[in-house]
Amino acid sequence: MLLHVVEPDARIDMSRTPICNATDLAALLSTKQPQGTHNWSCGPQSVCRAKMLSKPRTHALDARPREYSRDMIFRAEDRIDPPTTADEATTLLGFLNYQRDTLRWKCTGMTTAQLSTPVPPTALTLGGLLKHLSVVEAGWFNQTFGGGVAKPSWFEEMDQDDPDWALTSAAGTAAEQLFAWFDESIAVSNRSIADALAGPDGLGALAKGQYDGEPISLRWIFCHRIEEYARHNGHADLLRESIDGAKGD
Numbered sequence: 458m459l460l461h462v463v464e465p466d467a468r469i470d471m472s473r474t475p476i477c478n479a480t481d482l483a484a485l486l487s488t489k490q491p492q493g494t495h496n497w498s499c500g501p502q503s504v505c506r507a508k509m510l511s512k513p514r515t516h517a518l519d520a521r522p523r524e525y526s527r528d529m530i531f532r533a534e535d536r537i538d539p540p541t542t543a544d545e546a547t548t549l550l551g552f553l554n555y556q557r558d559t560l561r562w563k564c565t566g567m568t569t570a571q572l573s574t575p576v577p578p579t580a581l582t583l584g585g586l587l588k589h590l591s592v593v594e595a596g597w598f599n600q601t602f603g604g605g606v607a608k609p610s611w612f613e614e615m616d617q618d619d620p621d622w623a624l625t626s627a628a629g630t631a632a633e634q635l636f637a638w639f640d641e642s643i644a645v646s647n648r649s650i651a652d653a654l655a656g657p658d659g660l661g662a663l664a665k666g667q668y669d670g671e672p673i674s675l676r677w678i679f680c681h682r683i684e685e686y687a688r689h690n691g692h693a694d695l696l697r698e699s700i701d702g703a704k705g706d
Contacts, residue, residue, distance in 0.1 A: 556686035563693035584627035598646035604665035
């Protein structure tokens with residue numbers, strides 16, 4: 458995950474690297490905001506998360522935009538199942554949000570020490586995965602696709618020479634801060650997604666950046682983000698069970 462800044466754009470190249478809001482497609486399109494330029498603007502404040510009421514599991518098309526309190530314990534049943542008969546964009550969004558919320562579930566209710574605990578022989582930690590996926594979420598939707606919609610609040614702290622910076626620098630970071638970065642990245646991603654899906658090309662819209670010198674579409678980025686979240690959620694599942702015995706799919 459090697460990032461570099463290219464003058465004069467101050468663009469981050471995250472194309473080589475690798476809840477959260479379970480928001481339905483209509484809600485995304487109703488909160489459309491102007492797409493940014495290649496120059497970073499001031500980073501967004503972390504999303505203020507209101508207390509979410511317990512309710513039966515539902516499908517993404519039936520759900521209101523979701524927000525999260527800082528003291529809530531997110532449960533498996535709080536995730537929203539992806540729709541089974543929706544159009545392609547809504548289906549992809551449903552699966553992405555489901556994977557985002559699965560990571561939230563695996564990391565919720567943990568102390569700073571637990572989030573920083575590796576399970577040998579791996580050096581991975583739950584906090585490291587949460588920060589890593591916050592950084593990569595910003596890398597793909599904010600920077601690679603959107604061209605730099607907003608400057609992440611963690612950007613100035615990033616070690617450009619350390620490909621494992623996000624994974625290792627999370628040690629000792631409080632859960633509240635890790636989730637604030639996660640929420641921040643997803644909020645900006647959702648703005649980029651909404652702008653693109655409201656346009657004429659929809660999922661076929663091309664990213665401003667490239668991958669290995671090749672143009673990539675929003676559809677490709679959706680699929681890549683879903684598969685990477687799913688892979689790391691498998692890691693998170695094993696880590697969580699090893700730390701406190703909590704299990705679940």
